[in-house]
Amino acid sequence: MKIIVLLINVIFLGVIGISAQISFQAIPQKKEVGIDEPIRIQFILTIKGRDVRDVGNIKLPAFTNTQVIGKQIIQNQTYEDGISTIEYGNEISLRPVKSGSIKIGSASVIINGKVYSTKPLTIIVSGYANNHEEKGFPAKIGETFLAFKISDKNPYQNEGVIAKLKFYTKRLELLNSITNLTPPNFQGLFVQPIKERNNTYEQEIINGETYLSRTISSYVIFPSKPGVIVINPFILTMAVPSGFFDEQEVNIKSAPITLQVKKLPANPPVDFYGVVGSYKINITPSKTHLKADESTTINVEVSGNGNIGLIKSPALIVSEGIESFTPKEKMESYPGSEGVIGKLSSSTVLVPHRGGQFTIKVSPFSYFDPQTGTYRKIIPDPVILTVTGDSLKGERDSINVLKNKNIKDPLSFIPSIKVSDTLSDVLDGKQKTLDWILLAIMAIVIIIIICIIYLRFIKNNSKTKKETSIKGEKNVNFEKLDKENTPKTIHIIEQNKDDLNSRLFTLKKMAEKNENKEEFYNLVEFLLQKAVRNNLDLNEDQFLTTSEIEEQLANKFGDEFSDEYKNLLLKSQIERYSSISEEDCLDEVYLKVEKLINKLM
Numbered sequence: 001m002k003i004i005v006l007l008i009n010v011i012f013l014g015v016i017g018i019s020a021q022i023s024f025q026a027i028p029q030k031k032e033v034g035i036d037e038p039i040r041i042q043f044i045l046t047i048k049g050r051d052v053r054d055v056g057n058i059k060l061p062a063f064t065n066t067q068v069i070g071k072q073i074i075q076n077q078t079y080e081d082g083i084s085t086i087e088y089g090n091e092i093s094l095r096p097v098k099s100g101s102i103k104i105g106s107a108s109v110i111i112n113g114k115v116y117s118t119k120p121l122t123i124i125v126s127g128y129a130n131n132h133e134e135k136g137f138p139a140k141i142g143e144t145f146l147a148f149k150i151s152d153k154n155p156y157q158n159e160g161v162i163a164k165l166k167f168y169t170k171r172l173e174l175l176n177s178i179t180n181l182t183p184p185n186f187q188g189l190f191v192q193p194i195k196e197r198n199n200t201y202e203q204e205i206i207n208g209e210t211y212l213s214r215t216i217s218s219y220v221i222f223p224s225k226p227g228v229i230v231i232n233p234f235i236l237t238m239a240v241p242s243g244f245f246d247e248q249e250v251n252i253k254s255a256p257i258t259l260q261v262k263k264l265p266a267n268p269p270v271d272f273y274g275v276v277g278s279y280k281i282n283i284t285p286s287k288t289h290l291k292a293d294e295s296t297t298i299n300v301e302v303s304g305n306g307n308i309g310l311i312k313s314p315a316l317i318v319s320e321g322i323e324s325f326t327p328k329e330k331m332e333s334y335p336g337s338e339g340v341i342g343k344l345s346s347s348t349v350l351v352p353h354r355g356g357q358f359t360i361k362v363s364p365f366s367y368f369d370p371q372t373g374t375y376r377k378i379i380p381d382p383v384i385l386t387v388t389g390d391s392l393k394g395e396r397d398s399i400n401v402l403k404n405k406n407i408k409d410p411l412s413f414i415p416s417i418k419v420s421d422t423l424s425d426v427l428d429g430k431q432k433t434l435d436w437i438l439l440a441i442m443a444i445v446i447i448i449i450i451c452i453i454y455l456r457f458i459k460n461n462s463k464t465k466k467e468t469s470i471k472g473e474k475n476v477n478f479e480k481l482d483k484e485n486t487p488k489t490i491h492i493i494e495q496n497k498d499d500l501n502s503r504l505f506t507l508k509k510m511a512e513k514n515e516n517k518e519e520f521y522n523l524v525e526f527l528l529q530k531a532v533r534n535n536l537d538l539n540e541d542q543f544l545t546t547s548e549i550e551e552q553l554a555n556k557f558g559d560e561f562s563d564e565y566k567n568l569l570l571k572s573q574i575e576r577y578s579s580i581s582e583e584d585c586l587d588e589v590y591l592k593v594e595k596l597i598n599k600l601m
Contacts, residue, residue, distance in 0.1 A: 021048040022111060026104065026118035034126055043107045043118060044074060044089040054112055058090060061105030063135045064095040065125065069233075070252045072144060073240045122549040143170035146236050148254040150221070150578065156225045156227075156262045158276040158307050160310035160339045163219045165234055165254065168204070168211040168233075175201060175214055176239045181215040183217075188225055190307075192335040194218035195547045220335045222307050226263035232256055239273050269366040269375055276368045277306015277339070283362055285383050292389045293428055295351045300362060300380075301573065303343035308333045309570055314380070322385075325349040358385040371512035503527055504597060511590035520586055524593055525572040528565060531600040557599065 002293050022045070029040040045060060046159065070093035075086075096102060100124040151162040184570050194217075202291045218235070223229055233253035264276075265279045268593060279302060286297040302311055308331070318324045333342030352358060364378040369376050415533075503523060532538075536552055546569075554562035568589070 005012065007448070008588065022046070022116060023418065024109060024116040025117055027122055029122060030123075032124040032126060033096055035099060037096065037435070039094050039096070039123065040091055041094065041104065042074065042089060042091045044087055045111075045116070046085065046087050046111055047111075048085045051082060054110075055088075056110035058107055058109045060090060060092065060107050061120075063092075063094060064103055065098055065100055066096050066102050069093050069095050072252070073248060073250060096123075099125050100127060106562075112577070118431075122576060133471065134527045144168065144238075144252065146172055146234065146252050146254040148234060150231075150257055150259070152258065154260045154262065155223060155552055156368065156370045157264050157272055158222055158224065158277060158310070158368075160220045160222050160277065160306055162337060162339065163221050164519040165216045165218070167205070167214045167216050167236065170209075170211055172212060174238065175212060177240060178216070178236060181216060181236075182235040184234060186221070186231065186532050188223060188229045189231070190222040190224055190309075192220045193547055194220060194337065196337045218337070220340050222260040223259060226261045227261065229261055230256055233257065233262070262366055265373070265375070268368070269364075269377055271364055271377075272366040272368070272375060273312065274310045275307060275366075276370060277304055277308075277364070278369060278371070279304030279306065279311075279367050279378070281362070281365055281378050281380050283358075283380050283383060285385075288384060289386045289542055290388075292352060292355050292387055294387075295349050296385065297362060298348045298350060298383060300346045300348075301343055302365060305341050306342050306367070308342040308344070311344045313344055314363045314365050316348055316350075317360045317363060319360070321352060321354050321356070322358055323351040323353060325351075345581075352385060353385040355387050355389055357388065359383075360385060423485055426595040500527060500531055500597060503551075504594060507593065508590055511573060511586035514586050517586070520589075521572040524589065525569060527593060527597060528569050528572070531597045532565070534601040559597070561599065568592060568596065 024045050027042045028050040029042060034037045043057065044062065072091040074091055088534045094102065102125060104121040104123070106117040106120050147166050147168065149164050149166060155161050167178065203215050204211050233256055236252050238250050238252065239247060282301045284299045298316060300313055302313065313327065313329055316324065327346045327348040330345045331342065333340055365378045367376055441545055504527060507520065507523050507527065510516060510523070532549060532553065550562045550566055553565055
C-alpha cells in the first residue's frame with residue numbers, strides 16, 4: 001500500500017513539473033559600461049505549462065550609482081507540442097552617473113504561494129563612453145525606442161535646422177498606443193513647430209534589424225546664441241499591456257542632443273541685424289509713367305528661407321518733390337521640412353508733386369549665408385519714375401509756405417493786415433470797415449492766448465505725471481498697493497485672475513518707465529501664455545503645440561484675435577532670445593496685451 005502511495009506521489013510531482021516549469025532570471029545587456037552609456041537589464045519570468053493559478057507582481061530591486069531612464073513591459077507567449085510557454089517581466093534601462101559599480105539586488109515574485117528570486121548582479125562602470133549620444137538614449141526598451149534627430153548639430157547662430165522626433169518599434173500594436181508627449185524646455189532656442197502631420201508608418205533597418213517607425217513631431221529650431229546648447233530628452237508616455245487583462249503607462253525618453261553653435265563672423269555689414277538664411281528681393285512699381293499729383297505704389301518683397309521673423313523691409317530713398325506715405329507691410333511664413341519659408345511684402349504709396357524724372361532707390365539688404373559662411377548684401381536696382389505736368393503748383397506753394405512756418409512762433413500765423421484807416425477815414429464814414437479789422441485782430445490775439453495757455457497746461461500736466469510716477473516707483477510696491485486698495489466689497493472669484501491683474505499692473509508700470517525691455521517682454525510672454533492656458537482650461541502638464549493653441553483661439557475668438565496673439569508672442573520671443581532689438585513704444589505693446597488678456601479673462 002505504501003509503495004502504491006509513493007508511486008502516485010512521484011507521478012503527481014512529475015506531472016506538475018511538466019505542466020508548470022518556472023524560472024526567473026536577471027539578464028544584463030553587458031557586464032561593463034561607461035559613464036552616461038545606457039544599459040538594459042531584463043527581469044524575465046518564464047512559465048511553461050498551465051498549472052499556474054496565482055502570479056503576483058514582480059518586485060524590482062533598488063539601483064545605485066545610476067538613473068532609471070526607461071521601463072518596458074515584456075510579454076510573449078508561444079506554443080510547442082500543445083504546451084504553452086509564457087515570458088513575462090520588465091526591461092529596465094539605466095544610465096550610470098559615476099564610475100565604480102552598479103549593484104543590483106534580487107528581484108522577486110510569488111507564484112502559487114512560492115517565492116522566486118533572481119540572482120544579484122554587479123555592473124562595472126568605467127570612464128566615459130565614446131559617442132554614447134549616437135547609440136540611443138535609452139537603448140532599446142524591449143523592442144521600442146525614441147529618437148530625436150537634427151539635420152545639423154553644428155549650425156550658426158540664428159540658422160534654422162530641421163528636427164524630427166521619431167518613434168521606433170517592432171510591435172505593430174504599439175504604434176498607436178501613445179497617450180502623451182512632454183517636450184523639453186528649449187532654452188536658448190527659438191522653436192517653430194511644423195504643422196505637417198505625418199501619421200504614416202515606415203520600415204527602417206537599424207543595425208541589421210527591421211523596425212516600424214512613425215514621425216511624432218517636427219520642428220524648425222533656431223539657436224539664438226553661440227556655444228554649447230543641450231536639448232534635454234522628450235518623454236513619451238505609452239499604454240502597454242500589463243498582465244493579461246490590464247494596461248500600464250510606461251515612459252520612454254529620447255537622447256539628449258548637444259548643439260555646438262558657431263558664432264557669426266566678426267565685422268558684419270552696418271545694415272546687418274541678425275538675418276540668417278538665403279534671400280532675394282523683388283521690386284515692382286504699379287506704374288513708372290504718371291502725371292504730377294498722381295499716385296504710384298512701390299511694392300518691395302523680401303523672400304527666402306531662414307529666420308523670417310527678423311526681416312525688416314528695406315526703406316525707400318525718395319527724391320525731393322515726392323510725398324511718401326507710411327508703408328503697409330504683410331508677413332507670410334510657413335515652417336516646413338525645408339525650414340521656414342516666407343516673405344515680407346511692403347507697399348508704399350508715392351505722390352510726385354512736380355514733373356520730371358525721379359530715381360527711387362531701395363536701401364541695401366544684408367544677411368548671413370550659412371552655406372558659404374559669408375555675409376551677403378543685396379543692392380536692388382532703382383526705380384525710375386517719369387512724371388509729366390505740374391497741375392497743382394499754386395496749392396503746393398501754399399502748403400510749402402505753411403510747412404516752412406516756425407511753429408514755435410505763434411505770431412508767425414497772424415496774417416499781414418494793412419490798416420489804412422485813419423481818423424480822417426472814420427470821419428469820412430469808414431468806421432464800419434475799421435470795426436471789422438479790429439474785431440479780426442482781437443479774435444486772433446484771443447486764439448493765440450488760448451493756445452499758449454493750453455500748451456503750458458499740457459507741459460505742467462506731463463511734468464506732474466512724471467514726478468508722480470518717479471515718486472511712486474521709489475516708495476510703492478505696486479502689487480501690494482493694488483491688493484490693499486481693492487475695495488472689500490469686491491470678492492475674489494479666481495486666484496489666477498487676480499494674479500494676472502496684478503502682473504498686468506506691473507507690466508503697465510514697466511511700459512510707463514520705458515526701460516528694461518527684456519524683462520518687459522519676458523512678462524508679456526508669461527501673461528499671454530498663462531491667460532491662454534486659463535481660458536482654454538489647460539493643465540500644467542498638458543502639452544499643445546503653438547499651432548494647436550492658435551487654432552483653438554481662432555475657433556473661439558476669430559482669426560484676427562489669433563493673429564494678434566501670435567504676433568505678440570513671436571515678438572516677445574524675438575526680444576527674449578535675439579540680440580536684435582527694435583525701438584518700440586512699450587505703451588502701445590502694453591495696450592495690445594491688456595486688450596487680449598481682458599478678452600481672455
